[in-house]
Amino acid sequence: MKKLFKVLGILMLCIFGITHREKVCVVTVKCYNNLKDNMGMPFINVFLICIAILCLIVAFWYIEKLVDQGMLFSYATARSYYSAKPATKGLSAKIPLILYNGAFIIDNQSQEILVSNFFLKEEVNDLAHYFNQKDFYPIVYAFINEQEKFSYIPSKSTKQQLDFISTRNDKRKNPVENDLYQGDVFYVSCIASKKQLESFYHDLKDRYQCLFSKDIYSQDWWLEILPKKATKAHAILQLKDYLKCEKVVVFGDGLNDLSMFEIADESYAVENACKELKEKATSVIGHHDQDAVARWLEENYKD
Numbered sequence: 001m002k003k004l005f006k007v008l009g010i011l012m013l014c015i016f017g018i019t020h021r022e023k024v025c026v027v028t029v030k031c032y033n034n035l036k037d038n039m040g041m042p043f044i045n046v047f048l049i050c051i052a053i054l055c056l057i058v059a060f061w062y063i064e065k066l067v068d069q070g071m072l073f074s075y076a077t078a079r080s081y082y083s084a085k086p087a088t089k090g091l092s093a094k095i096p097l098i099l100y101n102g103a104f105i106i107d108n109q110s111q112e113i114l115v116s117n118f119f120l121k122e123e124v125n126d127l128a129h130y131f132n133q134k135d136f137y138p139i140v141y142a143f144i145n146e147q148e149k150f151s152y153i154p155s156k157s158t159k160q161q162l163d164f165i166s167t168r169n170d171k172r173k174n175p176v177e178n179d180l181y182q183g184d185v186f187y188v189s190c191i192a193s194k195k196q197l198e199s200f201y202h203d204l205k206d207r208y209q210c211l212f213s214k215d216i217y218s219q220d221w222w223l224e225i226l227p228k229k230a231t232k233a234h235a236i237l238q239l240k241d242y243l244k245c246e247k248v249v250v251f252g253d254g255l256n257d258l259s260m261f262e263i264a265d266e267s268y269a270v271e272n273a274c275k276e277l278k279e280k281a282t283s284v285i286g287h288h289d290q291d292a293v294a295r296w297l298e299e300n301y302k303d
Helices: 003-021 023-040 041-068 081-089 121-133 157-163 194-204 233-241 255-263 275-280 292-300
Strands: 097-099 104-106 111-114 139-144 147-152 173-175 185-190 209-214 221-226 248-253 265-268
Touching: 023 111, 023 147, 023 255, 081 097, 097 233, 104 139, 104 173, 104 233, 111 233, 121 185, 139 157, 157 185, 185 194, 194 209, 233 255, 248 255, 255 265
Parallel strands: 147 173, 248 265
Antiparallel strands: 097 104, 104 111, 139 147, 139 185, 185 221, 209 221
């Protein structure tokens, strides 16, 4: 029981650190050491999870406060609406969202698709023919009977693809035996070795919007294939015109953010971003784990 009270006391210190952000780092170190000394290493993971959750709460609180003051805030992501929503729970972007690296612009309130970019039927046939020749079976995202689905062939998918799919616990899953390219296709995702994907990239990059990179979190190599007009940059310019904005400031961490860095008025890479993005950035800010974007907005946003 005494140990339990110590843990509760330590967590209260974490909350204190949130309300006094200049003391967060000191408090975090003290909490870590106290947990290690009093509870043992098995509790460290719980501690780190608590810290991560509390940091998200802080970041979202900063942004929500600025949105209430009139800041136009949204996010452009490679995720779908279904997977982005849990990751941004507590964060209310009142203006449209950019999903699937620019394939869609969606109204965040009604979930209505405002702008869409689908492959043409001949492009789908071309991709199907190409990958069948290569004996490779990607994850194919499409609207099937007006429902968003991602199709895959379990027996022919790479281990990396199956690992990724195992993390997607939603109604979009559509395992199939052979009809991989059904419906209105808008996004094709390949996860495999760098060598294999590199050859695909060079073959397809002139015909489609191809994003080839190593995920900075999972460390897996990805090749994402979209219609030529589907980019974060193109979607941001459409959104800028729709909202009549005079200035766009963007933040990013991966290679799929390069296009929007090129068209933004100001662009900021977080400390843990890839090298190529940092080279394009107006400036490099703190690590994403340190609420760098929220802190920058709080310090620089002017109503």
